[in-house]
Amino acid sequence: MVQYKLAPLDAAFAALSDATRRGVLEQLGHGECSITALAVRFNMTLTGIKKHISILEQAGLVVTEKTGRVRTCRLGPGRLEDEAAWIERYRQRWALRFDALDDIIDELKQGEGQNVGSE
Structure with a gap:
């Protein structure tokens, strides 16, 4: 190998x-x-x-x-700082995506609430 x-x-x-x-x-x-x-x-x-x-x-x-x-x-001397920084960058990206998804879900819920009252 x-x-x-x-x-x-x-x-x-x-x-x-x-x-x-x-x-x-x-x-x-x-x-x-x-x-x-x-x-x-x-x-x-x-x-x-x-x-x-x-x-x-x-x-x-x-x-x-x-x-x-x-x-x-x-x-050893490796303190995992670079690895933690790499993980943090991805954590921030995912947090932004989940926040955007939450906004979409809130909009859909508000739209459903408006449709229910107009029936």
Whole structure:
């Protein structure tokens, strides 16, 4: 399988698309943790959790450090500001569309009320 370097926004959303990876970020929000402890926490093999950690690392959301035989994970420098801004732009667009739809519905309701009284 050919793998391409994802743009930072794509890498972050790809990393966040998986419930286990979101759980790992939640766990690391409480403090750093070894890969072994994460594997136990999420009932996964070391190989499986390492793949998830690798994806989070590529997105800049997690940093790992090896001390002796233990690899420790902690939250990385990625603060999801660009991703939040992207989501906010779409939230605003949808809010405008729903507001316009509400206006149309109100107009239709007013039109129905006028038609009922004229019958």
